[in-house]
Each structure stands twice: as C-alpha cells, then as structure tokens.
Amino acid sequence: MDRTILGLLAILAAFLAGSLLLPSWAVSLATVALAKALVILGLLVLLRAGLVPFGQALFFALGAYGAGMALREAGSGDVVAGLFAGTAAAASAAVLLGFLMARYREIFFAMLSLAFSMLLYGLLVKNAALGGTDGFNVPAPTFLGWAPSPATARRVLLAVAAALAIGCHAAIHVYLRSTMGRLATAIRDNEIRVEYLGASVQRAIHVKFAIAGTLAGMGGVLTAFSAGHIDPGMSYWTASGEFVFVTVMGGAGSVLAPIAGSFLFEIVRTYAVEYAPQAWQAVVGAVLLVIILVLPGGLWSLFQRRRGTQPP
Amino acid sequence: MTALLSAAGLNKSFGAVVAARDVHVDVAAGETIGVIGANGAGKTTFVNMVTGYLKPTSGTIRFAGEDVTRLPPRAIVRRGIGRSFQIPQVFGTMTAVENVLVALGVADARGLSPWRPFARPDVVGHARATLERFGIAAHGDSEARLLPQGVRKLLDVAIATVRRPRLLLLDEPTSGISAEEKFAVMETLMQALRAGQVTVLFVEHDMQIVGRYAGRVIAFYDGTVIADGPPDRVLDDADVRRHVIGEAHGRARP
Amino acid sequence: MIWTAILIDGVVYAAWLFIVALGLTLVFGVMKILNVAHGAFYAIGAYAAASLIGVWFAGDRPLVGGYVLLVVASLAVGLVMGTLLERGVLRLVYGRDEVVAALATYAVFLILEDFILLVWGTDPYFAGEPATALGADDWFGLAVSNYDLLLVAVAAVVGLLLWLGLNRTRTGKLLLAVIHDREMSAAFGIDVTLMFTMTFVLGAFLGALGGALTAPKISVAPGIGVEVIVLAFAVVVIGGMGSIPGAVVGALIVGLARAAAVLLLPSVELFVVYAVMTLVLAFRPYGLFARAQARRI
CATH class of the missing domain: 3.40.50.300 (P-loop containing nucleotide triphosphate hydrolases)
Structure with missing residues (x-):
C-alpha cells in the first residue's frame, strides 16, 4: 500500500487515541484543525489546476448554516443529520455556481468567488431570523439518538471528524493520482492543449469546484458543532483569506499537507493569541510572505526532492 | 471520390x-x-x-x-482531426512521458477516470513506445518546458496522434x-x-x-x-x- | 424626496469610494497587482489624520490647518508606506502570477493591521472638527453636511487632476503606454521600474487620502481597512480592473445602489453591492470598461 495512505491511517489512529486521551482544550483544537483541513483539501484540488478562490468561505458558511438551520428546525443536535444537511447545502450550491465559475480563470475566478461569498455575508448579517451579526448557537452534538454528556460528545465528535477527514483525504489522494486528477496540472499548464486532446476543461474545473465546495461545506458543519456557534464571519473575506493562506503555506504537493498545515496554523494561532494577541496576525503575515518569496511550492516542497519524481 | x-x-x-x-x-x-x-x-x-x-x-x-x-x-x-501548433502546446511542468499519459488518459474509451491511477505500468509502457516512434524516448523523463525546441515540436505532434x-x-x-x-x-x-x-x-x-x-x-x-x-x-x-x-x-x- | 436623498447620499458615498478605488485600479492597471494592502493604507491614513487633527485642535488653532493636515497625513503615509512596500516587497513578486502577488499584499495587509494596533491601540479615535465646523445646509429640503459636499468636490478635483496628469503630461502619457503594453513600453526605453514605484506611491497616497478624508466623519477604529478593501474591490471589478473611467462609474453604481438600499430596503444594504459585482462579473467578466486579451497559438 502506498506511503501516503499508510501515513493517513497512522494519523487516523493517532486521532482516535487522542479523542480518548487528549485534554479537552486540545480536543477542540484538533476537531477544528481537522474541519479546516477539509476546506484546505478542497482548495488544494483547485490549486492544482492553478485556481485560487478568494471566497471559499462561502461553502464553509453554507455548510455551517445549512446544518445549523436544519437542526434548529428539527430541534435536534444530531451530527449525522447535520453533516448531511450542511454538506448537501454546500454541495448543491457548488454544483450550481460551478456552471458559472468554470468559465473563469485567474484573478476573475478569485473575484467572482469573493463576490459570491460576500453576497452570502450580506444576506446573513441582515437576517434577524438567523441572529444577524451575532449568529446563533448549535445544540450540543448527539449521535444517531445517543446523547452523551457534553464532554464525552466533544470527544466522540473528534473521532467522527477524524474518520471523516481522513477518509476524504484518502479519497482525494486516489483522485489526485487518477487521470482526472492529474488533468489539473495539464489544465494549469495549457488549457488549449487539453481541449485539443479532446477533453472539456470547463467540465473538469466544474467537477473540481464541486469537490472543493463539498469538502468546505463538510468542514463548516464540523466547525459549527465544535464551536457550538455559527455567525456570518464564517463567510467573510478574511475567513477565505485564511484558508488560502494555509493552503499556500502547506503547498499542493501532497494530501498530507492540508492536515499538517491546518494543525500548524491552529496551534500557532492558539499560542499566539495567548502570548502575543497584538502581533499574531503580523506573525501569520510574515510567515505567508516568507513562504511566497522563498518556498513557492509551500512547506511541503521541503520534503520533496524534485517536482515530477513524487511517488505517483 | x-x-x-x-x-x-x-x-x-x-x-x-x-x-x-x-x-x-x-x-x-x-x-x-x-x-x-x-x-x-x-x-x-x-x-x-x-x-x-x-x-x-x-x-x-x-x-x-x-x-x-x-x-x-x-x-x-x-x-x-488532430493538430499541432506553431508554438508547441505541451504541458510544460510535466515530463514528456506524462504529457503522453495525459493524452492517453483523455483518449481512454472508458472516459476520464477519477480513481484509476494516471501512471499505470502498462500505460506508461504505451507512452514510452509513442515517444519512441517519434525518436524522443530519451527525453521521456525531462520536464517539457526544459526540452529543446525540436523535441518539443515532436512531442506536440506525438500527443496529437494518441487518439x-x-x-x-x-x-x-x-x-x-x-x-x-x-x-x-x-x-x-x-x-x-x-x-x-x-x-x-x-x-x-x-x-x-x-x-x-x-x-x-x-x-x-x-x-x-x-x-x-x-x-x-x-x-x-x-x-x-x-x-x-x-x-x-x-x-x-x- | 427620498430619491433626492438617495441621489445625494449615493454621490457622497461614491465620492469617497472613488478616491479609495482610484488608487487600487491605478496600481492594478500599471502593475497588474491587486493590492489588498490598500485597505491598510486607507486605515493608516485615517489614523494618521485623526491623530494629527487631535493634536492640532487640542490647542486653539485655525480651522484651515486641519484640512491641510488631512492632506499632509495622506502624503506622508503614501510616500513612506508606498515606497517601503514597493521597494521592499512587491519588486520581489514582479513576474509572478497575479494571484501570488495578491497573496503577498494580503500578507502585508495582515502585518500592517497589527502595526496599526501596535501604534494606535484598540480604542477608537474621533476627529470630527473639520466636518462639524462646516455645518450643514438645506438642499432641496434635506440637511446636507457641507463636509460631504467638500468630499464630492475633492473627488472630482482628484479625478480631474489625475486625468489631466495622465493625458496632458509626458510622464502621464508614458504611464498610459505602460498600462497599454508593458513589454512594448520597456522595449521602447520607458523606465518601467520607476513608473511602478511612482504609480504605487501615488496609489498608496490615494488610499491614505480616502482614509484621511473619512476620518472626520467616523470613529476611527480597528477593522476599517478590512471593510473598505472589499468594497473597493467591488468598485474596481464593476468598472473594469485598471480602468480609471471604470472607477468613476463603478463608484457611482455602488454608491447609488447602496444609498438606495439603505433608504428603501436596509436589509439588503451590503447584499446589493455584491449583487451588482456578481452580475457584472457574470455578464461582463472584464468589467464595464476593460477588454479581454486574445491568446495567440
């Protein structure tokens, strides 16, 4: 079996153990990191094709609000139902918007995506029924009728998040090695040639956009459960900027990069907010700047010998 | 006629x-x-x-x-109908073999697969044979953007013939x-x-x-x-x- | 009546947006860099102006000095921050992908946000004197702040000066040549590097000026740069990235749309701005005033 899959399995085992052993603050941190790793995994799929959306928070927020609204309606806190509702909301939006987005490239792709995310933000902040700028609370997680104590529920949530996130990472790993997945590099390099080989570039990008949106939605649902709260800030451009930042920081070299990047980011954030609350954005900015200038391939490129020789 | x-x-x-x-x-x-x-x-x-x-x-x-x-x-x-270009249109950051692999994958009658590996041994063999026919097999593992113009031109035609x-x-x-x-x-x-x-x-x-x-x-x-x-x-x-x-x-x- | 109010509010809002977006679109037109740090220039301009005005009016000094200080503050910010950024960071990303360049400016934006907190802290600043001193007059039965009218006049003058500068001076014409075709201009011996620095400093100045002119009207507090930058993006995208007439039209569209929403249907205030942005992108991806470039094969 290939090394990436083995690595993912090891990470899954570590998380499952962690869900039992970690102190409670670390449980939340790990859950959020995994949730955001899903968003970043989706961005990686797009980044491979040279596409960088500046509004991926749209799907993150749609996932969270989709789950939150459905659960509020049903008066339940069921994680499985929430995952279905939120992911479905984000996925359908991604499929729908994909028809338009797939025709855009570069800065125009980035800007249209930003516009969509800000549209949602504009709707959410003024919607009194959804709590406006304050948002609303998500009920304590339950699992298919099982309602453990809140402390236990958080641990179970981490285990669920780990299983889901690792599963998705493995699936995307297989996808990225496939013909369809590798078409991303071809599209980034030369769209005209892709068309002249007989493939539809738009369709390929549409599929990637749908995948990315679905993953972001799933990440949004998990974040909502972990934080116990949803607000319009999830759709704001700064949230999108942060996702792009972590994606670029990790690099597009491997599906392990989103997990590593997301963790590193959450840990640095937690400590920085604790010890240097007034300088933590500056630290993040400086790191981003250094990576852009020194490591165009992201942190992951440190582990690679050379492009093109990565194990298939 | x-x-x-x-x-x-x-x-x-x-x-x-x-x-x-x-x-x-x-x-x-x-x-x-x-x-x-x-x-x-x-x-x-x-x-x-x-x-x-x-x-x-x-x-x-x-x-x-x-x-x-x-x-x-x-x-x-x-x-x-296939075509090549005045300025060779190849995939610059991919190797010559990978260029052909993309062409083979797209031409696959079963359609673009989201899970079948891109570089399966049998397909890679096929790709190298294609390069061989155009006399550029020796450049198979170089990135296309680094190849000499003549080789890139041949590669451009080679991937156009895959279908x-x-x-x-x-x-x-x-x-x-x-x-x-x-x-x-x-x-x-x-x-x-x-x-x-x-x-x-x-x-x-x-x-x-x-x-x-x-x-x-x-x-x-x-x-x-x-x-x-x-x-x-x-x-x-x-x-x-x-x-x-x-x-x-x-x-x-x- | 309400239509008059929409028109007046919309134009005032547009004037403010225009000054901010002008710098953004100019920098994009010349350098092909979408400068996220523009929001920080705006915020620093506002803070610098608020601080200077606070000091000035602490003593019993003449009113007119306050207005001079607004401009001085933005000039200083533009020169210092603009030069520093262009020389220190941006020249390292020239030739890289547009998105990468935008990300680099995003990183700078994050750093500057904390720099602002470090220098000015989290408490809001008020510097209302230049605005309140002018009072308000009655126009068409509406009380209109004279400072707002001044703002519209300033926007018009800035726009006019820039237009004249670009079309009537040698440097301006060279700059237009660079916007039109960078490689060709370099081949004809235009010092593109110098043009870039000048443009960026000018852009930073305009961003800071937008902030400084707004400072008397608002409470200057953390987060103002974050808000303004997306709005300026919307203006620039609607008009066409890099187009100066586009910035005028884009600012007016956004200004009027937002004023109409605020007065008619407040619940869609922000939504309406991005709805326009989305519609323009959907039907004219390159904006109202810019064109696509074909690729040669």
Whole structure:
C-alpha cells in the first residue's frame, strides 16, 4: 500500500487515541484543525489546476448554516443529520455556481468567488431570523439518538471528524493520482492543449469546484458543532483569506499537507493569541510572505526532492 | 471520390481585417498536403477554422460527410482531426512521458477516470513506445518546458496522434528549428505518421521540405487559395513565385 | 424626496469610494497587482489624520490647518508606506502570477493591521472638527453636511487632476503606454521600474487620502481597512480592473445602489453591492470598461 495512505491511517489512529486521551482544550483544537483541513483539501484540488478562490468561505458558511438551520428546525443536535444537511447545502450550491465559475480563470475566478461569498455575508448579517451579526448557537452534538454528556460528545465528535477527514483525504489522494486528477496540472499548464486532446476543461474545473465546495461545506458543519456557534464571519473575506493562506503555506504537493498545515496554523494561532494577541496576525503575515518569496511550492516542497519524481 | 475533409466558401474577418476569403479545400484520405504562403496569407487561420479554434464568418466545413463548422475543438478532435501548433502546446511542468499519459488518459474509451491511477505500468509502457516512434524516448523523463525546441515540436505532434486521428494538421512543424535539424525532424515525423496511415496537411515555409514531403501543395495569398495541385506545378506557378516564394522565400529555391 | 436623498447620499458615498478605488485600479492597471494592502493604507491614513487633527485642535488653532493636515497625513503615509512596500516587497513578486502577488499584499495587509494596533491601540479615535465646523445646509429640503459636499468636490478635483496628469503630461502619457503594453513600453526605453514605484506611491497616497478624508466623519477604529478593501474591490471589478473611467462609474453604481438600499430596503444594504459585482462579473467578466486579451497559438 502506498506511503501516503499508510501515513493517513497512522494519523487516523493517532486521532482516535487522542479523542480518548487528549485534554479537552486540545480536543477542540484538533476537531477544528481537522474541519479546516477539509476546506484546505478542497482548495488544494483547485490549486492544482492553478485556481485560487478568494471566497471559499462561502461553502464553509453554507455548510455551517445549512446544518445549523436544519437542526434548529428539527430541534435536534444530531451530527449525522447535520453533516448531511450542511454538506448537501454546500454541495448543491457548488454544483450550481460551478456552471458559472468554470468559465473563469485567474484573478476573475478569485473575484467572482469573493463576490459570491460576500453576497452570502450580506444576506446573513441582515437576517434577524438567523441572529444577524451575532449568529446563533448549535445544540450540543448527539449521535444517531445517543446523547452523551457534553464532554464525552466533544470527544466522540473528534473521532467522527477524524474518520471523516481522513477518509476524504484518502479519497482525494486516489483522485489526485487518477487521470482526472492529474488533468489539473495539464489544465494549469495549457488549457488549449487539453481541449485539443479532446477533453472539456470547463467540465473538469466544474467537477473540481464541486469537490472543493463539498469538502468546505463538510468542514463548516464540523466547525459549527465544535464551536457550538455559527455567525456570518464564517463567510467573510478574511475567513477565505485564511484558508488560502494555509493552503499556500502547506503547498499542493501532497494530501498530507492540508492536515499538517491546518494543525500548524491552529496551534500557532492558539499560542499566539495567548502570548502575543497584538502581533499574531503580523506573525501569520510574515510567515505567508516568507513562504511566497522563498518556498513557492509551500512547506511541503521541503520534503520533496524534485517536482515530477513524487511517488505517483 | 468522397473527400475526407471538405471546406467550402470559408470567410473570416476580424473587424475590418479579412483573414480568409472564399477558401475552398478538399482533402482525400491518404494525401500528404503542404500548405504554403507568406505570413498573414491565411494558412494558420485556415487550420484554426478547421479545428474549431476560430468560427468562420461564413462557409461550411465537412469532415467525413459531417458538418463540423460550429463544433468546439474537443468535439472536432473526438471526430478524428488532430493538430499541432506553431508554438508547441505541451504541458510544460510535466515530463514528456506524462504529457503522453495525459493524452492517453483523455483518449481512454472508458472516459476520464477519477480513481484509476494516471501512471499505470502498462500505460506508461504505451507512452514510452509513442515517444519512441517519434525518436524522443530519451527525453521521456525531462520536464517539457526544459526540452529543446525540436523535441518539443515532436512531442506536440506525438500527443496529437494518441487518439489516432484520421486527419492531422501540422502548423509549421519545423519553425524555430535550426536549418540543419529541420530535415531530420521532418523525416522522423513523416515516418511516424506514415506508419499510422494518417492523412496529413502541414503548413510550411521551407520550400525544399514542401517539395520533398508534399504530394500536393496548396498556396495561400491574401486570405485565399491561389494555387492547388502537384508540387512541381504549384511551385512553378507564376503567381505563387511572385506572391509566396518571391516575397519571403526566394533563398529557399536555389 | 427620498430619491433626492438617495441621489445625494449615493454621490457622497461614491465620492469617497472613488478616491479609495482610484488608487487600487491605478496600481492594478500599471502593475497588474491587486493590492489588498490598500485597505491598510486607507486605515493608516485615517489614523494618521485623526491623530494629527487631535493634536492640532487640542490647542486653539485655525480651522484651515486641519484640512491641510488631512492632506499632509495622506502624503506622508503614501510616500513612506508606498515606497517601503514597493521597494521592499512587491519588486520581489514582479513576474509572478497575479494571484501570488495578491497573496503577498494580503500578507502585508495582515502585518500592517497589527502595526496599526501596535501604534494606535484598540480604542477608537474621533476627529470630527473639520466636518462639524462646516455645518450643514438645506438642499432641496434635506440637511446636507457641507463636509460631504467638500468630499464630492475633492473627488472630482482628484479625478480631474489625475486625468489631466495622465493625458496632458509626458510622464502621464508614458504611464498610459505602460498600462497599454508593458513589454512594448520597456522595449521602447520607458523606465518601467520607476513608473511602478511612482504609480504605487501615488496609489498608496490615494488610499491614505480616502482614509484621511473619512476620518472626520467616523470613529476611527480597528477593522476599517478590512471593510473598505472589499468594497473597493467591488468598485474596481464593476468598472473594469485598471480602468480609471471604470472607477468613476463603478463608484457611482455602488454608491447609488447602496444609498438606495439603505433608504428603501436596509436589509439588503451590503447584499446589493455584491449583487451588482456578481452580475457584472457574470455578464461582463472584464468589467464595464476593460477588454479581454486574445491568446495567440
């Protein structure tokens, strides 16, 4: 079996153990990191094709609000139902918007995506029924009728998040090695040639956009459960900027990069907010700047010998 | 004889600039056609219209009896027309083998797979064999953007043949290649293509290459066809000598 | 009546947006860099102006000095921050992908946000004197702040000066040449590097000026740069990235749309701005005043 899959399995085992052993603050941190790793995994799929959306928070927020609204309606806190509702909301939006987005490239792709995310933000902040700028609370997680104590529920949530996130990472790993997945590099390099080989570039990008949106939605649902709260800030451009930042920081070299990047980011954030609350954005900015200038391939490129020789 | 390709009355204008006027070209299966003409005479415009990159302002293009005039490039490619480009259109950050693998994956009759590995051993073997036919197997593991121009040109044609097109349009296959290498490149190309029994239409500035490889020559001038026939007749045609060979390539015929 | 109010509010809002977006679109037009840090220039301009005005009016000094200080503050910010950024960071990303360049400016934006907190802290600043001193007059039965009218006048003058500068001076014409075709301009011996620095400093100045002029009207607090930058993006995208007439039209569209929403249907205030942005992108991806470039094969 290939090394990436083995690595993912090891990470899954570590998380499952962690869900039992970690102190409670670390449980939340790990859950959020995994949730955001899903968003970043989706961005990686797009980044491979040279596409960088500046509004991926749209799907993150749609996932969270989709789950939150459905659960509020049903008066339940069921994680499985929430995952279905939120992911479905984000996925359908991604499929729908994909028809338009797939025709855009570069800065125009980035800007249209930003516009969509800000549209949602504009709707959410003024919607009194959804709590406006304050948002609303998500009920304590339950699992298919099982309602453990809140402390236990958080641990179970981490285990669920780990299983889901690792599963998705493995699936995307297989996808990225496939013909369809590798078409991303071809599209980034030369769209005209892709068309002249007989493939539809738009369709390929549409599929990637749908995948990315679905993953972001799933990440949004998990974040909502972990934080116990949803607000319009999830759709704001700064949230999108942060996702792009972590994606670029990790690099597009491997599906392990989103997990590593997301963790590193959450840990640095937690400590920085604790010890240097007034300088933590500056630290993040400086790191981003250094990576852009020194490591165009992201942190992951440190582990690679050379492009093109990565194990298939 | 039914024509494999039949272009009738093609016109194309960009605003006030007329790039093609009333172009008629019929191609029979098995031909090897050289297209000549000065820069801006409408050669590439013709190739771009046949392959769907440009839509003609008026006129029709039929391929194997089917009207393909309004089809997008990928649909035309799927029907059996391939092309190469003046500036080679390859995947720069991928290796030569990977370039062919993309072509093979896209051509796969089972469709683009979201899970079958891109580089399966059997397909990689097939890809290397393709490069071998074009004499560039030694460059298989180099990134395409780092390859010499001649190799990139051959790679450009090689990936266009993966789908086994019935008609292949080569836009200046030897441009940007040094005079010494031109014949070697063309020789390799034509051998590989003849082995696949492809009908070939190539745009070329070098009259010696046209004279050696073309079975029929079409001369363009000012957006239209001014001569069409056997090489010796077309290349000796007074209009052709004045408008095509005289203008840009007097030195090519000693 | 309400339509008059929409028109007046919309134009005032547009004037403010225009000054901010002008710098953004100019920098994009010349350098092909979408400068996220523009929001920080705006915020620093506002803070610098608020601080200076606070000091000035602490003593019993003449009113007119306050207005001079607004401009001085933005000039200083533009010169210092603009030069520093262009020389220190941006020249390292020239030639890289547009998105990468935008990300680099995003990183700078994050750093500057904390720099602002470090210098000015989290408490809001008020510097209302230049605005309140002018009072308000009655126009068409509406009380209109004279400072707002001044703002519209300033926007018009800035726009006019820039237009004249670009079309009537040698440097301006060279700059237009660079916008039109960078490689060709370099080939003709235009010092593109110098043009870039000048443009960026000018852009930073305009961003800071937008902030400084707004400072008397608002409470200057953390987060103002974050808000303004997306709005300026919307203006620039609607008008066409890099187009100066586009910035005028884009600002007016956004200004009027937002004023209409605020007065008619407040619940869609922000939504309406991005709805316009989305519609323009959907039907004219390159904006109202810019064109696509074909690729040669």
